[in-house]
Amino acid sequence: MADLPEIRSDADLRVPELRVPLRRRSIYLLPNLVTTAALFAGFYSVVQAMNARFEQAAVAIFVAMVLDGLDGRIARMTRTQSEFGADYDSLSDMVSFGAAPALVMYVWALKDLGNAGWIPAFVYCAAAAVRLARFNTNIEVVDKRFFQGLPSPAAAALVAGFIWVADDFGIDRVDWIRYIAFATTLFAGITMVVSIPFYSFKDFNLRKRVPFWVVPLIIGGITVVAANPPMILFLLFVAYSMSGYAMWIVKKTRQRRR
DSSP: OOOOOOOOOHHHHSOOOOOOOOOOOOOOHHHHHHHHHHHHHHHHHHHHHHTTOHHHHHHHHHHHHHHHHHHHHHHHHTTOOOHHHHHHHHHHHHIIIIIHHHHHHHHHTGGGGGGGGHHHHHHHHHHHHHHHHHHHHHTTTSOTTEEESOOHHHHHHHHHHHHHHHHHTTOOOOHHHHHHHHHHHHHHHHHHHSOOEEEOOTTOOTTSOOOTTHHHHHHHHHHHHHHSHHHHHHHHHHHHHHHHHHHHHHHHHHHHHO
16 A cells, blocks of 8 residues: 655644844934933932922923933934934923922922912923923924923923022012912913914024124123023023913904904
């Protein structure tokens, strides 16, 4: 009897699996290092507030703001932009300009208001998260010259600047200061999520030639800020936070006249 062909099972007919080595993704060091420094500044701010060192806590938020402005510029200048860097920057912003200002303000003044002190602190923190999420989803469709709502670094500077000014002048945290802190935190949070445009200064080109008088103007501005950093910086960000509302009112007035 002739030998019958050997019947193989399905397991024998399987194609051997090809093991493809996994490719490890790398990141760019320089811009992400600056982002990490900004994240550390936000964390440091919270730690200093827990130790009742509120001036250092406020200054750390301003340092985080400067570093946050540098990481994106460094990435563009060195052509090291990446999706990881953008996501990492957003998470860093949430800590430095969302959680840190809310917690510092709460420890500094709002906790003395009882349960009511939670309201502006949480509104600010939630508004910062919504503001960052909206910015990331609308980044390709909005006018680059304007922010939609107050940017979170400016809102954080408004809150931290108020604390810095009060601490610098030695103002006691009496009831009227706590109520102003309540209103300031709530105003900063709400202004982040409104649809009012705020000028972004992104069309300001540092490589462009300027008249000679701009140089002494810049020197004069630095001198003014150095004379009293807490007060001047706070007033600058108060003016910027009101500029969007002023532009909106002017626009609506012109539309009604037409």
